[in-house]
Amino acid sequence: MNSGKGGTYLTDEKKVWNENEAILHSLQDDILVTNTDGIILKVSEATEAIYNMKSKEMVGRSVYELENEGVFTPLLTPMVIKEKKKITFVQTTMEGKKLLVTGIPVFDPDHNLVRIVSYSHDVTELLNMKKYLTDMEDEMERVKGELEMLRNLHYTDGMIATCDEMKKVLHLALQVAEIDVNVLLLGESGVGKSHIAKFIHKKSNRNKGPFIEVNCGAIPESLFEAEFFGYESGSFTGANAKGKVGLAELAEGGTLFLDEIGELSLANQVKILKFIQEKQFYRVGGTKLRTADFRLLAATNRNLEEAVENGTFRKDLFFRLNVVPITIPPLRKRPTDIIPLLDYFLKYFSDKYNRPRSLDEGVIHVLLSHEWRGNVRELINLMERLVVTSSKQLIEMENLPPHYRKSVSDVSSFDAGKRSLAEILENVEKQVLIHARQRYKTTTQMAKVLGISQPSVVRKIRKYGIE
Structure with missing residues (x-):
């Protein structure tokens, strides 16, 4: 030390050292300096809050010891020693904080590694926020997907699609709706072919145009051409004096749906085939060639392939119609759709007639x-x-038509005159459970079909001793 008038003062070397210390501790970041053996030489005061240790307790200790004690992990120092370059990664503290740690190698004039300086930033909240946002995005996508599926598949104009088979039908219908390709809808009478046709029309780019449904089985053969293509005035006895626009012409710019196409006579099949191929026609009694712009959908409950083999349906028309066939399963093969359908149409008609109604549990089982x-x-x-x-308000068994009450077992088996309604309903419930047990492999599937919880199914099976 040197002396002065005001007393002693520190050397320049000591003064520089103090300045470095002051700078180090003024920083708000966690800064830690080790030698190549991992011994901590210096730490900033900000380190205390991050690692929950006094800085003076850390100086002189090995980072390997601190890792063993769980103060932080993984270690940065050995990675920098090995790579001899700047390294950054995420480190976890004993309290679960996430630190973005960067280690920098310090070399002497001979390029020997002498120190490792590391600094870190607490990114716990940032990572939590990132995870939260990622989870939210995933959840939003999931909800968006579910809403879209519900919008398009679950309750679409009364069409219910909870079973896989029906979901596939509506998914295919959505795919073909965007393209003006001919679609042939197949399935038993009453499965909803016309509903699917309207669904395709509404999802197509022709949804602003008309949807013209032609029931080929309801128009007498002798009148079909006049009804379908229209006619000019005075074309035949009884014709409208002003003539008539045909159904084909009305479909301009929209969708033409030929329902029950399998009922057409061979003579009318020829006319329809020519019309589909050329999209041109003459009105009955007319000489002006008219063009038509429409999207064609057709439907039938007949097996057209068999009809082709039998000679009752033209092969060329069949192939023209059967570009994309969609087979709609019967309701008996869509058991999971029954309860949603019952709920939907019960509410629909309750609202329509302003008569709130609900179904008794026994009615649902039947x-x-x-x-x-x-x-x-x-x-x-x-x-x-x-x-x-x-x-x-409550629709009970007695409200059902007789043949529905017999669908589980004959009414006489209920001994209606000798047994209470509760006993009769229990018998119905048992029959329904036996029937469901035979059709479905698991109680979870049974619960889904019956619209009750899985524990309820298990409890009822035990109650009735169903194997």
Whole structure:
């Protein structure tokens, strides 16, 4: 030390040292300096808050010891020693904080590694926020996807699609809706072919145009050409004096749906084929060639391939129609759709007629076991009938038409005169459970079909001793 008038003062060397210390501790970041053995030589005061240790307790200790004690992990020092370059990664503290740690090698004039300086930033909140945002994005995408599926597949104008088979039908319908390709809808009477046709039309780029449905089986053969293509005035006896625009012409710019196409006579099949191929036609009694711009959909409950083999349906027309076939499964093969359909149409008709109605549990069980030979159309008609004819808010077994009450087992087996309603309903419930047990492998599947919880299914199976 040197002396002065005011007393002693520190050497320049000591003064520089103090300045470095002051700078180090003024920084708000966690800064830690070690030698090549991992011994901590210097730490900033900000380190205390991050590692929950006094800085003086860390100086002189090995980073390897601190890692073993769980103060932080993984270690940065050995990685910098090995790579001899700047390294950055995320480190975790004993309290679970996430630190973005950067280690920098310090070399002497001979390029020997002598120190490792590391600094870190607490990024716990940042990482949590990132995870939260990622989770939110995933959740939003999931919800968006579910809403889109529900919008397009679950309740679309009364069409229910909870079973895989029906979801595939509507998914395919959505795919072909965007393209003006001919679609042939196949399935039993009443499965909802016309609903699918309207669904395709609404999802197509022709949805602003008309949807013209032609029931080929309802128009007499002798009148078909005049009804379909229209006619000029005075074309035949009884014709409108002003003539008539045909159904084909009305479909201009929209969708032409030929329902029950399998019912057409061979003579009319020839006319339809020519019309589909050329999209041109003459009105009956007319000489002006007219053009038509439409998207063609057709439907039938007949096996057209067999009809082609039998010679009752033209092969060339079949191939022209059958570009994209879509087969709609019957309701009996869509058991998981029955309860949603019942709920949908019960509410629909309750609102339509302003007669709030609900179904008794026993009624639901009976309807679940019904064969539904008339498919969705039969279900719709039944719901409308029950809403209109039932005098009470709760629709009970007695409100069902007789043949529905027999669908589980014959009414006589209930011994209605000798047994209470509760006993009769228990018998119905047992029959329904036996029927479901035979059709489905697991109680989870049974619960989904029956619309009750899985524990309830298990409890009822035990109650009735069903194997």
